[in-house]
Amino acid sequence: MVTADPLPDHDLAVIGSGPGGYRAAVLGALRGLSVVIIEKSDWGGCCLNRGCVPKKDWYHTARLMAAQAHFAGRGLDGRLRADLDRAWQHQRRVVEGIQARYLDYLRHLKVTRLNGHARFLDDRHLSVDTPDGPSHRIRARHIIIATGGHPAVPTPFEAIPGKILTTDMLFDAPPPAGARVAVIGSGVVATEFAYIFSQLGRQVTWLARSPMLRRLPLSRPARDALTQALARQGLHLRSGIGFEAVTAAEDDVRLHLTGGETLAVDWVCLGTGRRPHTGGLALERAGVRTDPQGFIRRNDLLQTDVPHIYAIGDVACQWMTANHALAEATAVIGHIRGGQARHLDPLQVPMVVYSALELARLGMDEAMAEEAGHEPAVGFAAFETSPCALGQDDTEGFVRLIADMDTGALLGGEILGAQAGELIHLLSLAPDRDTALAWIARGAFNHPSRAEEILNAAETLAGKWGLEDRVFGL
Structure with a gap:
């Protein structure tokens, strides 16, 4: 591959353009740093293209559907009818508009943008392989790893377009035909999509191994109130479920459960969590290590084993929320720019569930x-x-x-x-x-x-x- 001349040295190189990476690049530029940001896929990362933004677009539509229960009492006549295909098109237009403004702002701030795959050469240098051009070599005083995560697909499931979808796949193409949807998982994402699909005209079967929102420290009144609100929408999580096998045929998907029960649905949505994405970064060349779960190791100041290399967001934070990525980006730029030793308490970052x-x-x-x-x-x-x-x-x-x-x-x-x-x-x-x-x-x-x-x-x-x-x- 042809190698381009090295780009000028930068104060900060950011790998990944999701909420944490974007926030770090913008805030760094606003505070006087020369910044380069590298993205190998879609600008905006998972949050903009396949996560928070399109999901909340759908959630607003779902809330409009639920609100019609009070229309008659407010003097409003008629009924709304949901169309998931048109809802998909709406979120896509919203995402594309935000992405265009996103890139314009980076350009306005004179942030250098590179579309390509970054990997470490050593603790100061990155190589970026662009899709159709030369490989760039970058040197930076500070580097932030913000490469996010990718969907976890548990055994015995296998991601199959049109049949068994991760939440990433859900926004890559219009949703499959068929009203019967199985939502798998008990975490935040599954709890949200079970509600959204139920309001957008789908018949939801909700299954999981664990109780709903087990990892979130919720009070009993909050957990009970959410459970009751979901039940009023006809949504009940069947927890304690084991999956023996999954078979996808032309007409349906069959879930073979522990105990001999088989359920047939039209398609499956996996809300089964995410894993940190570090593949291809060559972290070992920089002296950066990961823990047994695959998260990048870091200290209370979000520094990796190499003090001038930081890790933020899903690639290092076990809460794996956009809110944490944004807060961590702010903390890191403060430390880089002013040496502010701010210890970020992850519990003090808001966590939100958008459901019934x-x-x-x-x-x-x-x-x-x-x-x-x-x-x-x-x-x-x-x-x-x-x-x-x-x-x-x-x-x-x-x-x-x-x-x-x-x-x-x-x-x-x-x-x-x-x-x-x-x-x-x-x-x-x-x-x-x-x-x-x-x-x-x-x-x-x-x-x-x-x-x-x-x-x-x-x-x-x-x-x-x-x-x-x-x-x-x-």
Whole structure:
């Protein structure tokens, strides 16, 4: 292969253009670094092309479908009918528009873009093989690995276009024909797609080995409320299921379960998690190691074994969310640019589930708080009395705050209900946990709004547990 002249030295090279890589490149350029970003596939990574963005586009459509249960009471007549094929086309137009603006912004910031496969030559140099051109050699003072992950396909499943789809495949081509869909998995993605498909005209069979959202530290009230909301939509997870074999025929897909039961569906969607993507990077040449699960090893400052090489997002973070990738990118650029030794607590990054009820959380739950030596105090406010929620015919859910009874520090929070994913940010904006409740209590809120229930929960917590001095500053 022809080798091009080396590109000029850069302050920062970013491998991968998903949410973490893109954020790192943009923030680095805004803070005066010369940046090159490398992407071997679709600009925007999984999040933009096959994950968060198209999925939330579909989720909004699903919520519109669910809202029609209240149309008649609001003086609206008629029924909506979902068309999954047209919904697929809509998300594709949205993705393409965002991608175009994404690339324009990188160009505006004078970030060098390379489309190709990057691999390490040593701890300072990368080689980038472009699809139709020469191989480039890059030298950078700092390197960020943000290569994301790829779908996990568990035994005995095999990805088959049109029959057995990973969530990546779901957005690579229009969805298969056939109304009977089996959603496999119990994590966030499976919980979301089971709901979305049910609202977009599919008959969903939901199967998994584990209970729903087992890895998320959710309160019992939140877990129960989500389970009940899904049940009202006819969705019940059958957990504890083992899969003996899967056979794909022309007319259907048959799932042979442990115990002799066989289920026939038209197609299968695998929401069975992801694995870190490090293939072909030649990490060993740079002295970067992975752990037994395949995640890149790093310290609390997100540095690998080589201090000027960082790893962010799904390739290194076991939570594997876009929110974590974005937060880690911010922390790394702060460290590179100013030497700020900011230790990012992954629990303080919001985690959101978009399903029959939106569920958002950050920080500790009561069990974690007690294990860490705190005495937890709980503040609660329900949306059933919220003027805003009542006006929207959407009163399910609540705000639940956890604080330390001795210090008033905000240890964690949980929001269940409409717009939970937007509201959860209010719990992360204070400069530290010690002053977070005071920030909320002294804030000015729009009325009527759902955000007021965060204020109500903070005030209730202060009054119930004798924390008035800490929260109100009396």
